[in-house]
Amino acid sequence: MKQKSYLLATDLDNTLVGDQTALNNLFSFYRDKQFDPALVYVTGRHLNSALSLIKQEKLPLPDILITDVGTAIYHAPDWSEDRTWAAWVNETWSPNDVLSASADFHSIIRQNLPHQKRISYTLDSCQPHIVQAIQAKLDTHHIPCHIVYSSGSDLDILPERSGKGKAMEYVLLEYAKKGVNILLAGDSGNDAEMLSLDYPAVIVGNAQDELNGLPPHALLYRAEGYYADGIKEAWDHFYPTIHI
Template structure:
């Protein structure tokens, strides 16, 4: 990946994926032009769920796959986990304490996961005070964590050193070309940290309302198009293309 001059760093659900025709058009757009970007997928899904989506949507496999809201990083082609990142984020991670403290909070359903890289809950709609109660409980007991609320229903409790933004920074530092040109793309609150890194970034037109609160800056593009069409729109904005 260090040989790539361009990178697309994108969330999957409701960002890259969501409109099959737009998805096809995006990758045709890259094929027809001088861009051959490296791919980094950054998703809230766990590894096997991400693979299922990639196969179902016939997505090209990425160079690097960041899963579980930035708590795990895997490398193509053998999909080995980055052990340095895993050790770093788990050093202060206390999943059993979190589960114990949150088990009696009402109106939340724990998401079934194959591991404890993150603790995730679905909050019943219309009860944002429950989210405050979860965060307050963790703060009161001085639990080190990174707390993310997104899409009006999803609560992700992550290791304090993790998150999509931190994981992307690590990958760019360790595996990307120094002067690489990139585009970050996302649609929901768990993408906010990543979209605020100060690199060219796009909020897709179908994004969750929570991203409207992100401060505007010259490298944050708010697309009119939806899903992959928004990525193509933003790519043309930041990197005007020349036909081969």
């Protein structure tokens, strides 16, 4: 990965994945131009769910897999976890305290996860005010954490040191070639932190309305194309000199 001059870091569901033709066209484009970019998948899914999707969609295996909204980082090909990142993230993480503080909110439904790297809930789309109430409760009890609300229903309570943006910064520092040409891609609120980094980034055309509030900047491209078509459109925008 450190030898590669280009890097694509993308969310999976509804960003890279969602239109099979667009997906095929994107990777055919990379093959035809002989880029062979390093691949980092950055997803809200847990490890086994992400690997299942990769297999189901016949996606190229990534060099790095960031899962659980940036709380865990795994290396190909054996998917061993980055222990340095895990130790740093979990040093101040108290999932049982989070569960205790959120227990009084009966209208939220806890998501079934195989671990406590994050605590995630599903909310009724008509009750976004609950997010602020939960945040206030956690603050009152001085529980260090990081809340991400996305897609109008998903509430992820993460370790305060985690998130897609922080995990991506760590991966770039530790594993990427210095000065690598990068494109970040996403479609929902849990991508906002990553898309706001100081690197070329794309919001795909089918993105959630919640990303409309991201401040515009020169490195943030809003694509018209949906899913992987939006990624290719942004690649052409940022790296036009790659055409032969």
